[in-house]
Amino acid sequence: MVFTLDRSSAFQARVYDQLQHDPIVWLTTVSPNGQPQPSPVWFMWDGADKIIIYTKPDRPKVRNIKANPKVAIHFDSLARGEMIAIFTGPIEISDHYPAVNELPGYAEKYHSLFVQLGTDADQMAAEYTTTLVFTMEALRGY
């Protein structure tokens, strides 16, 4: 069964909004010795149950995912910790998605951050060549 957000729930409607507009999520992978490793990442939601993340191929998170594809994705908490949202599910290294500079919506979403960092989607595509695709299975939070 495909995970679907229920926007009639106030909690899930907020998560829907964060998935569309937040620039950062925390991706937590687990190393082969059982150590969780959170990292903040840029992401693109497909509007359904997938979150697409581009990374450099030599990162520890890529090695961790090859050994254990089970990950968590959470947003920063809001309102002094009174609002949180945590997804869990599998993530895979995929070659079925376009490069970051060709993914619809990505350059627009990160336009102001690209400008701030003095870079753009084309430069990012040269280095962030590994595509990670997360599939939502469960959502916890309030």
Add this chain to the structure above:
Amino acid sequence: MFKLDPSNAFQARVADRLTKEIVGWLTTVGADGIPQPSLVWFLWDGGDKIQIYSQDNQKVRNVNRNAGVSFNFDGDGKGGDMIVLTGTAVIDSSSPSAAENAPYVEKYASGIKSVSGDPTGFAAAYRIPIVMTITRLRGH
């Protein structure tokens, strides 16, 4: 032993957040290998230990099985102010209860009041002391 260097600007900021922040993300790993982040109250000892009090729940079972944990703060929402501490955690029965831990009771006085009424009630519910030992810091 892990020790923050206050002459380093980043590490001074880490010390400041460890002192002042109300909540942090403790991530444990489930038996199924799925990482489980949860937002927790905590007390830093100024050195390499973070004290947490938990209800008897999944994170306690996870720590008993796999001591590897991480602790991170919220960032600035744009990928900056990233602070990730990794290390090991134990259920530490030698810790004082939450009610007997004066700096903890002081830090969370208003929260304890709203969650449980008083420190004794809080300590009865959040009766499992978890102590994380920090071994590594990542961030910027």
